[in-house]
Amino acid sequence: MALQIEGLTKSFGKVKALSDLTLTIPESSFTCFLGPSGCGKTTLLRVIAGLEVAEEGSIRLSDRDMSRTPPAERNFGMVFQSYSLFPNLTALQNVLYGLECRGWAKPERISRAMEMLDLVQLADQAHKLPSQMSGGQQQRVAIARALAPRPTLLLLDEPLSALDANVRAELRGEFRSIQKELAITTIMVTHDQSEALEMADRIVVLNGGRIEQVGSPFEIYTHPKNRFVADFIGNFNVMQVGVAADGAIEFGSQTLTAGPDAKGMDLLGIRPEAISISPEPLDMGNALFGEVTKVRFLGNIQVLTVRPDCAPDQPLDVQLHGPEFIPQPRDRICLNFGAESLCGLSQ
């Protein structure tokens, strides 16, 4: 079921956590709220859950107003960062909890709980206490617990950030495939952009209680709308450019060719990996000569910092994959990139 959020405003004392936020979450989609700490993403999730009450605005699920419904009656499933499995109950009892609250008959609830544990591949651990399970297992039980009562919406509050890196990578895929299998509308809060890029159908980038951009991971990554999104999603070269009287884009002393969305913007961005280096200009649309000032070796990639001749005060980063050709500082090279890799950024 689709979720419509309209004009949500919430403040804690003088701090505005959410200001006039409007958003639609499509049915069966996996949406990520992404942003730095304090951007309001967790507050937004908690308002949707009903654990916080917004001062203004409405939350509607398929045109039914939920704004005043108590959280216990919203029938949303939620998974918390800190597992929050009840430590005195076994995995099975934890999963049964929500079904007991809803008064399911005993045989039904046991078969449903076992089905859920089976879904997260923990049916053999049903009688263990949370303290006897690993963090990843606990979080899988938490997912099973949240899904057991057939919620209309699944809310995930940074569910992976307390886990080790390798477990996190494994669970990303597992959460995503469970979500697809059940086709349940899901919202996940995260501050980890790679997690959002990998898992989400749609990413909502939040900053200071406002939405900066909504889009598919591909759109967000390749065409960030503004400087904040560009900086937050991976590395981005941001170029201050001038616009000549005839509309030409001037980067320092050189004119650039760019796609239509860059027209008239005075900030342009380009991903470091979109730039190719060569001794002589390649025919890619743009070619800048410059001097390498710094080389960072990061294993699978190298990052060069290059000072372009046309704009020496605006160094550009270039990402190279594989160690086939590594320039040294003070080498002179040519930077090549296509017109379509340049995107216009609003401030």
Added chain:
Amino acid sequence: MTEQAVASTPPARRFRIGDSSFALVVSIAVLVMMILFLVIPVGSILLRSFVGATGWGLENYTETLQSGRVWELVGNSLAVAVLTTILSLALAYIYAYAIQRTHVLFKGFLRLVVMTPLFAPSLVQAQGLIFLFGRNGAFNRFLGFDFDIYGFWGIVLADVLYTFPYAFLILSAALAASDARLYEGAVVMGAKPFRIFRTITLPSTRYGIAAAGFVVFSLTITDFGNAIVIGGDFNVLATEIYNKVIGQGKFGLGAVIGVLLLAPAVISKLLERRIAKRQHALITDQSKPLTVRDNRRRDLIFGLYTYAVACVFLAVPLIVLLASLVKLWPYNLAFSLKHYSFDVQNGAQPLWNSIGVAFATAIFGVILVTVAAIVSQKFRTPLRGPISFLAILPTSIPGMVLGLGYVLAFNSTANPLNVLYGTFPLIVLLYVYYNHAQGFLIATTSLKQISATFDEASTMLGGSQLRTLFRVTLPILWPTLFGVGVFFFMRAMVSLSAVIFLITPQTQVAAVSVLQLSDRGANNQAAAFSVCIMLIVLAALLLARCVLWLAGARHVSLIR
């Protein structure tokens, strides 16, 4: 499509009380109990102190304050309290230092021995000192000394023993928290041990010292049992209330002294809270715990000190035990169990009464402080502020004053709860509310440690607050609450001053029996009563420890 389309409600649920109205009803009940059994008794004292023979006015105050006697009593009480505080702090500090910062042997034993005053009726120190140093005490009788223990020094000595465990617990905790980096830094810079002590150890424990000082001071100035037994002709404020109320029936004058006693206790509590607020952040998460180095000479000196102190603490209960087991101390030392036959007025009934009262106090105490803690922590009603305030108020009210308040409040036929007067339930309620603050603080602290996300997780799964409480919170909390119950049991077995005014021949409890028997000179029987109380408390502690051990909850502290 009308509003009715919304009828696609989730599956049918069982009936449940609305969370918010339930919270409000429980909060009101808790507040009403606190008003009835805490606010009204204390209010009665204040009120009664203004009721004189000729009606309302300051008559009692002028009569009390104009007599030279009250100033003498104030002077006596202050002198005893100040000296006891200094001695108790100094002795307990060195003792705690020895246990935390040196390698003395058998630390578990040393720790336990100084806790014995907590297991004994709160006049056993005076009782033991009299058997040791009194007119017919072991030293005067058998070793040819000529001590006169009755009076100022007797009270001070008894109160030092009585307050030592409280000071030790606080100071020991303060000394346990230490940052090795500071000590390593000082050693590297060439500081000598005494300089290190003066510049690092002492400053880092100053809040603990202050806190312990306030606790000892208010315990001493309101202590009644030891003062009345060993004080002789030396009177203090606490014994004066007893004389005025029990001896002369002058409730108004007693109330005035009660108000006088309330003042220093309240002031020292307020100061203590202010200091406690500044105490944090001394130890950060980067601190390294101190490891104690080997030093034979230091260990020997501290070892001698700790064992000397331990001997004194063992001597008191042992001499009481000895006195209870001989025919007639000190004239006929033949072994005899006749004092345990309790052929006195009520026989052994007071002991059974005490056990019953202590059990009831434990059960009701746990229920009441748990409900109060939940109401103040989990229920968002406007009443949580006043409830938290009243819940910790009793720490600043001396037991005698609260007890007198109960007499004044419930003895009056105008009070509809007058039927409770002279019954065990009122004694139980008095014990519960007298010890309410400590129990409440323990329960609140452990409630706070249970993550709030459990509540949220339960809510999101559709659970009510009641379900969360019974399925999650209480099952996690029960070992701590069990410990709180043991604490209430112990206090109800040993404390004397709170109930002294509420006792009737039908509702006699053991601690009061000890006082009355030694008042009558039946010292051997009084000793037997004391021994029985100590054994019951020890048995209860042992039993509780076993229960917790079997349940796998081994880290709950029972001695507070």
